[in-house]
Amino acid sequence: MTWFSEDELRRQAGDVSFARGAKYLESVETLDDVAGGVTAVVSGTDRYTVRLRNVDGELVGECSCPHAADGFFCKHCVAVGLLVLEGVADGGAADIRGYVETLDRDELIELLVGHANEDPVLFRKLSLKAGRGDLDALRRHVEGTLRLRGFVGFQGTVAYTEKVREVLATARELMDGPLLCRVIELVVEALDFVEDSFGVLGSEVSGALALYAEACADTPPEPKELAEWLLRLDLDGSGRVDVNIADFTAGLGFEGLAVFRAGVEERWRLDDGEDPYRSRKLQRLREGFAAMRNWKA
Known part of the structure; x- marks a missing residue:
């Protein structure tokens, strides 16, 4: 029934x-x-x-x-x-559950590993968890998992987004800045190859950026490099990413904020207005600086 x-x-x-x-x-x-x-x-x-x-x-x-x-x-x-x-x-x-509870440890291991060898999704989830003890290996695994090599339709985008969520779940546990940085770069690259008319994958990028901002606040990277990376991400790429600079104030510090603001102003002076969307992004960033109470030009 x-x-x-x-x-x-x-x-x-x-x-x-x-x-x-x-x-x-x-x-x-x-x-x-x-x-x-x-x-x-x-x-x-x-x-x-x-x-x-x-x-x-x-x-x-x-x-x-x-x-x-x-x-x-x-x-x-x-x-x-x-x-x-x-x-x-x-x-x-x-x-x-009742059946699984009757199995001993060795039987459980064989059952789980056997299924993982047949199920790519289970294998990926277990590989991400297993890789937490070796960040270099984990980063290589993430590289292979998230890099796209051609356009995918709506169905493929759904599957890819699920991969991104699994990777971000592991990254959230580790809060490793370089790993989060690379995840963001790979997913931003993927935005040019997917059917994301509902903005689901774009939302994952926004979430990953917020998570990366937290990691940068805990362990600040080199300020100038972070500022230039954020400028490229927001203004020099496909234009499908919006950086909330206020989230990165702790990671950038005064030095990084100065580099970022100088980059925005330089692009603003050179903007010819042919791309209205980019012009609006520049205006948004300039207004963001004006609204930041802890910023002094």
């Missing part, structure tokens, strides 16, 4: 998406039980990953399609839900 009903599916999706989902049953390519729910792949404009979860008896639907990215319970979730109600899957009813 499932943890949701057809009425619950309809309520969450709405009549329109429910009707569309009812016609999508044949598009469900795979459907598998997982702990606390089911996961599936549904073909449409692209191939989308769906997960239905039982959260304290409530139905929660997740899908990698654009409609779900806007916060809606999509037709792909409906199609998977209807198949679950037909009994194609039972929602992870097996007592996985």
